[in-house]
Amino acid sequence: LPLEADRMDECEIHARLILAVSGMHGAPPSAVDQLAIDTTLAKAVTQEHSPAYGADPAEFAAGLTGETGPERRLDLMLRLGPYGLTLDALRAHPHGIDLGPLKPRLPQVLKTRSGRIELFPAPLAADLPRLRAALDETPDSGTVRLVGRRHLRSNNSWLHNTPVLNGGSNRCTLQVHPDDAARLRLADGGLARIKGEGGELEVPVEVTDGVRPGVVSLPHGWGHDRSGTRLAVASARPGVNVNQLLDGSRLDPLSGTAVLNGFPVEVSPLPSTGC
Incomplete structure (x- = not known):
């Protein structure tokens, strides 16, 4: 919905808060969006599994679409995602895009050293004596x-x-x-x-x-x-x-x-x- 002339949308409110707590109070909210894009791309171009691997960050960023900073960030996340989508592609399909059936991703998404879901990791196990002592406190x-x-x-x-x-x-x-x-x-x-x-x-x-x-x-x-x-x-x-x-x-x-x-x-x- 269109905002009244003196109102800020949620993205701008968040951006201004970030600028204030980071010592950049007074900078335009777009600076936060650009920082997020630059930081994300700097990492993505070095990761072999990323669609942006080996690309020039500035050139990749120049190809992003969107009328606002948050829209450009959304376009970036879509382009870096597993389906190679873009914001323009979504807009061209207002009723949605069928991405096919869900695919199993385990154990791919597990980041534990064992490659398993660790229900009882060592730090929790080591803390049990303290827990027992706390329960016995009078x-x-x-x-x-x-x-x-x-x-x-x-x-x-x-x-x-x-x-x-x-x-x-x-x-x-x-x-x-x-x-x-x-x-x-x-x-x-x-x-x-x-x-x-x-x-x-x-x-x-x-x-x-x-x-x-x-x-x-x-x-x-x-x-x-x-x-x-x-x-x-x-x-x-x-x-x-x-x-x-x-x-x-x-x-x-x-x-x-x-x-x-x-x-x-x-x-x-x-x-x-x-x-």
């Missing part, structure tokens, strides 16, 4: 494991500003098992303080057997009370931002990924304020 009296939660009505917070989808189960509450609620002196509908390595939050308690003992659940995507938030409906029921409990120091030792779930927190009751 939590402190006031410590539980916090996991996330998402609501069908909120879709990662995108729908929090839609009035008709507010209410019901779409609430920012701390779900606690009845056994833990009794142990920690938490009351259903009362307030609790959650304390993590990065900070602490105050949140209403929801006592339920939908979570297991020793685990509490807090949904992500909330915290709409920050300064500058322009969401009138959502800011009226802001909830809390679970990420404020983390300081960024927890990392998965195998992947290096930030740990956002299953981390220990301290939970204690707060006097109710009637909210």
Whole structure:
């Protein structure tokens, strides 16, 4: 669909973000497309299985069609693909092109050294003792494991500003098992303080057997009370931002990924304020 005069399409938005984070802020978005084409071709012309093998990258790039940078990138991917297609060829067949029956590609596409699908690679096997030790850990009296939660009505917070989808189960509450609620002196509908390595939050308690003992659940995507938030409906029921409990120091030792779930927190009751 044609864009309004002051609107950017998704490709341009992505390109401008890339330019900003790469220190090229102010350069035209087309610079990102050209960089992607140049980088891809520089590799493709050296690979024997590539349709561009041995070609001059500049000449190959000059033959690309498309009215925009993203279209030229699409044309490049089609030309480098296994069927030798082009963007013009697809446009000439608006109802599609029959590429024939599917062909088996295993073990061709496997990149493991063994040539097999490795369901239990050595790094995972070596990490099992750490996993077993973690399962045997005895939590402190006031410590539980916090996991996330998402609501069908909120879709990662995108729908929090839609009035008709507010209410019901779409609430920012701390779900606690009845056994833990009794142990920690938490009351259903009362307030609790959650304390993590990065900070602490105050949140209403929801006592339920939908979570297991020793685990509490807090949904992500909330915290709409920050300064500058322009969401009138959502800011009226802001909830809390679970990420404020983390300081960024927890990392998965195998992947290096930030740990956002299953981390220990301290939970204690707060006097109710009637909210």
